[in-house]
Amino acid sequence: MNDKTMEILEKYLDKDFRVSPMAPNKSTMSGIDKMQKDLGIQLPEEYIAHLLGGGSEVLGERGLYIEVKEDVWPRPKQYDVGPFWSFLYGIHTFTASKESEDWMRLDAAGKDFLEETGIKAVPILRIIGDADVYCVNEAGKIARYNHEENILEEMEMDFWELFDRELKALRERKEKKIKELNK
Template sequence: MTPEQFHEQIWKALKPINKEEFHAVASVPPTAEAVSFIETSTGIKIPEEFATFSMKTNGLCIMAKESVWPEAKLFDVAPAWTFHCGVVLLGIDTDDLPEWASILEAYKQLVERFEITDVLPLLTIYGDSNHVWGVRKDGAFVEVYDDEITVLDKEFTDVYSEEIEALMQRLNDMKKRVAARQK
């Protein structure tokens, strides 16, 4: 897939997003040195189309607005999905990129928690640090859930689109949950 096709597919996946219900935020573009630093530090090459996209839209996060998806309170107990209110295309470090949106920080978590050193995370669900999608050293696109790595036979952009659709479904489920509480 060319960088242009990748860019088109990511934005196509976002077309159904309702701007009244979701925020879209991103960081400033990284430097070429920041890209090289990740690749040198991890030994894993960032796919060209992802790196090119990040130079325009770095660390893109689609997050449900608190007005429709209330933030959990301290010590709240609820099903896990109720904490998964966003989808994050992880970003290349810049001064304004939050740590939770950083490829390098997600990589460090994989190493520390699961001793996975050959996967570079590129996509995650906000609130679910056990689940990422990324690229393996050999270039394979993979899904990591806890410490299990599964090679995927689909395009990164297809998974992104599926996760955006799943986020919209979780939002609809959350709206029903909130409405039921208000009765």
């Protein structure tokens, strides 16, 4: 499967965004296979392509932290209030690299998710500021975790469609935030 990460990033991101890889590219298919076995989850092929990175020298390991730069979208302060969307200034995907911080690692996030929710699934994409997270369930399907009901809601899309949709939404929120700040 071809990695479409760069193609999708280039479609939506501009100078107002910062993209940070989370670890050096040391993921291997055998390491991903072991992690899947340990967690009892089968990741979709397109997510595995994202994890392996397609050899991008720019991004290295795929566990990406994508945010609107703070000078464009100032970070909320404690006790700030506003519409929900105004706190959602970035997204991140999780990584298979053991060299990444636990909060970004698929294996650690998967174990934590199971302990906290009782649901066997692995987080793959998070919108910063949102308590819900996109996961892969036991059947290898992408689902959105609804934290209020503690359930997974299966989605009829692959990882590329999800990544594209969420980057587009992030760009739209950025444009809305810029308009709001310039009033």
